[in-house]
Amino acid sequence: MFIHEYQSKELLQQYQIPTPRGHIFHKGDDIDSFASQWSNQEWVVKSQIHAGGRGKAGGILVAHKAEELASHMRQLLGRQLVTTQTGSDGLPVNALLIEKPAEIANEIYLGVLIDRNKKNITLLSSSEGGINLEEIAARDPSKINRAAISKATGLQASHHQTLVQGLNLNQTQQTEFNQIVNNLYRMFCDIDATLVEINPLIVTRAGVLQALDAKINIDDNALYRQTKVSNLRDDSQENAIERKARAHDLSYVKLDGNIGCIVNGAGLAMATMDLIKHFGGEPANFLDVGGNTNEARVTHAFELLLADEVRAVFVNIFGGIVRCDVIAHGILAALKNTALEIPVVVLLQGTNAEQAKALLKDQHPLLFPVKDLSEGAQLAISKA
């Protein structure tokens, strides 16, 4: 789960990690009364969306004069902000973080992540803050300090020594930095985070360390025990169909093409997309009905899938625990309930596939049963 920058900073503050002074402004609040209260100084107006690249996309503006604050806020609020990370639709700006401009003497990178290959928690720091970690690694990997932490023993003095290397901090700042590292690691574990980045962690001209930007991702699998954090979810940043799918226990992924895919299993979902692309088609989305599905779920899957601009549907199920006859009943129910007007190509293999084929035979003029994967993908493409 992603959370906003302002929510990340509130979490950091709870863990005694200093951030710039700021105010959060939500869509619907009164811009003029807010701006008149704060407009007698410079402010940075930051769009709050669940994606990076906001600065380059014009989502962060600096108000130099009193009248600029309100006009910048009007310009950003309610807009769909498109950045390199959002996709072509962009994400809605429903909140702004308004902060005092920082007086930056030095920018540092500090991050905590889960290293899936080494199966541990790793802390990273670099003197090259302000640009993303991949860029730092591409320019000069020796500028990245890495400290792998054992959950059993936690942070050690040696980790601090590793992380502080090359950051050009004086004695007092080093102590502050070590404290920030301790608190950040504690927070990472407390909130079941999968990624926390403070980038940049700045040294102000007054010589103080501050988290100027922060990004926190939280493990979806742990939300059941993170009630406080899961309340930070912002549905507006999610695709409406993805949200509905989650409510029905279906996994939905939106893509840009015109062929809808109903599959069981994440691997088969990707393989089906790959196959469609291989034969020159474009998948619109996929809906994974999972391993433990029933008739109603298949019907829901059809309803959700047809909400996108789909011109053909490819149902690709390999029945294991899932029985193909159950899927077939679901398809028939969906045909009845959704006034389907587009072709549905169906490949059912595995458990009870024969029964399923008999059930679907000659049931609907838009239903096209196929025998194998390649045939199914190609037929779906030609029908789309």
Add this chain to the structure above:
Amino acid sequence: MSILIDKHTRILCQGLTGSQGSFHTEQSLAYGSKILAGVNPSKGGSQHLGLPVYANVHEACSEQDFDATIIYVPAAFAADAMLEAIEAEIGLIVCITEGVPIHDMITVNEHLASSNSQLIGPNCPGIITPGECKIGIMPAAIHRPGKVGIVSRSGTLTYVAVSQTEAFGQSTCVGIGGDPIHGLDFIECLRLFEQDPQTEIIVLVGEIGGDAEEQAAEIIATEISKPIVAYITGASAPVGKRMGHAGAIINSGKDTAEQKYAALKRAGVNTVSTLADIGQAVAAGLK
């Protein structure tokens, strides 16, 4: 022969009494798997499906010997179940449970590293040696004994690979699971298949995210003499989007299907670009 499990494997079931545990245990027993007992903290001393139920793994192990355990308990308790099995020194732990928090898996792996236990999963279909032993939720009927060893990160794609290699049968099929942090990986399975006389060819089904396939490629060139057919799913996945599996996400642009294919090709693996080509490639590899 086979890898990891055979007809002699003695199995414990953690979460036997739940609906998943009950259903799949019945199926596995019907297949001939030697599931000897179950565990449920609040039902110790009772019987379920004709098997004794113990209150915990320690108690079960003091009464009987087990080579393997299968875990069906809910995600919130799965890490505890794995840790209990590690502590009881059960050799093979198979965790089917989906949705285990990643922080829990880091803890489990720290304990695993200093033990002699091996873990398959979590979030996996389990492992089967056709005709001998099934520890998992895969549909038994599609398998038959033979010479293809299959290792896969995806459950359903394991079944597809099985059905495509129907003509040759399978030695053992291992679903290592779709979570970013899991137990056994491609490398360990490839090494085991290399040593197994029954396995003549290996099918590796990978996916985007992480670098397990690249790591496998590194050892294939020097350690694996048997032919390998590899398919990587997710070639058309957009960067940064989680594709259903928690582990299936392109994070850096380095964990794409393209990179993985390139690494495997360099190691001499026969890579196929669609799922539909696995069967033919295996047939060609066995000639």
